[in-house]
Amino acid sequence: MRAAVYRSYGPPDVVRIEEVPTPVPGGQEIVVRVHAATLDVTDATARCGSPGYSRLFFGLRRPKWTVLGSDFAGVVEAVGSAVTRVRVGDEVVGVTGPDFGAHAEYVRIHQDGALAPKPANLDFAEAVALADATALAFLRDRARLRPGESLLVNGASGAVGSAAVQLGRHFGARVTGVCSTAHLELVRELGAEEVLDYTTVDFTRSGRRYDVVFDVAGTSSFGRSRRVLTPTGRYLSPVPSPGLLVQMPWTTAFGRRRAIVAFTGLRKAAEKTRDLLFTRELAQAGTLRPVIAARYPLERITEAHQHLDRGKYGNIVVTMTGAGTDTTRAG
Ligand SMILES: NC(=O)c1ccc[n+]([C@@H]2O[C@H](COP(=O)([O-])OP(=O)(O)OC[C@H]3O[C@@H](n4cnc5c(N)ncnc54)[C@H](OP(=O)(O)O)[C@@H]3O)[C@@H](O)[C@H]2O)c1
Structure with a gap:
């Protein structure tokens, strides 16, 4: 699969598209085909390794986790033999653990991870823009x-x-x-x-x-x-x-x-799941709508990071379907 990989701290061009092994689910794991993921301030901190004390967490000399991205929306692609929570083909929104990994075509999470059904009235980019609670x-x-x-x-x-x-x-x-x-x-x-x-x-x-x-x-x-x-x-x-x-x-x-x-x-996955479900209800009721500053296809991840560094309002969304940049806001 294609993923946005970085192996050293630095400016936006340290992030490059690479072919990496597609994840395979273990017994209690779920693999999601990612349609959209957000690029946020935490990703920028992890990419720069700045402020310096953040490297205590992200890796002292080089990044510990090489694919950024936490919030994702997509379709369940494969499940382990012990997974009962979702089925292949389900549309979901989720949050990875502190190890990131969502800026890729597929992401793997444990079945106890932060995951909920996607709000039915939103597309994947809109849904992921509401995932952060x-x-x-x-x-x-x-x-x-x-x-x-x-x-x-x-x-x-x-x-x-x-x-x-x-x-x-x-x-x-x-x-x-x-x-x-x-x-x-x-x-x-x-x-x-x-x-x-x-x-x-x-x-x-x-x-x-x-x-x-x-x-x-x-x-x-x-x-x-x-x-x-x-x-x-x-x-x-x-x-x-x-x-x-x-x-x-x-x-x-x-x-x-x-x-x-x-x-x-740092909250527990169960709390994040509860919040994803709460947010879904509000989104479906029309109470909560996403604000999207721009969408970038995965292959333009460097431009997305440049945008983030310039400063943003709302959410920057990375799409895995080549939907192109859209600088209008959703809602
Ligand atoms: N502690 C946590 O758990 C946690 C979790 C998530 C995020 N965060 C932090 O929360 C912060 C905000 O994240 P975000 O994603 O919402 O950032 P963001 O999308 O970049 O938004 C920042 C907003 O701040 C506004 N702004 C800039 N200068 C300002 C000023 N002088 N006075 C008032 N507003 C100003 C901007 O408004 P204009 O565009 O109108 O200029 C912009 O819309 C980040 O530092 C992030 O690291 C912390």
Whole structure:
């Protein structure tokens, strides 16, 4: 099969298309023919091996896992003799373990892995663009967002932020989105009651108060966001910093306003499966729609990485069917 392989850390052109052995399922394994996979910020970190401490996880001298990509959508191609969960031909969405592997024509996962049926109303690219449950894990599980609360999403046009705006609305919150001028309309369409342009407004100086500030872009801090948090407000960050790692236990023990950091990729496969099923319901109900910045066929993986390095909004999707680049957004 063809796969996007990298064997050393570096710029986008370290990733090349190679022929590698097609995976064969063991007794409890499932092989999925991948139709679409996302290319995200974690893939960029793993490709660059930067920041340096990330190599403790990805491999000290060279990458431990040579095919990137975590979220995938495709069709079950083969199953092991002990697999009862899916059948050949099922359309599925899944997330690999920390060992990546989805930027390939086929991916193999254990039958206890993170896997769910694909939402019937979405194509494979749209379905995979909703597979990441970071926003759900932060808002529902960590912030315990409640109906009537006010939520500010900083980085509302990104992959995580666009889901956060829609989920915030779904949970009954009043949502304010922060993004650049180019994406104000998009964020409004996603359901934000108010949209702030970060090129002209500093949300921490707005004088408003929010129950939850979700700093997806990681451009603010707990210290600066404190002044716009309600007395029991929560500051959420998916972008860890040494300061936040100290503030989190400190504010949990002593503060009324809390700083919260989490690493959603490290959650158990069963939790990820539960979230894929939850997301599927919302997608099928029309509550949650994917935001796709661009689609690249696998053979143009280097261009996809270049796009990621330039900065993106929404999701970059790699397709295995040669569908071509599409710079329109879905929805
Ligand atoms: N901890 C975890 O478990 C976890 C899981 C997933 C992701 N993450 C992290 O979450 C972060 C966001 O990921 P993503 O995939 O959503 O990124 P993304 O799609 O690249 O989106 C980032 C967004 O940030 C916005 N932005 C840029 N500069 C800004 C500024 N100064 N103020 C406010 N917004 C700004 C951009 O908006 P415009 O396009 O409008 O400029 C863009 O849409 C990444 O750092 C990623 O590593 C962490």
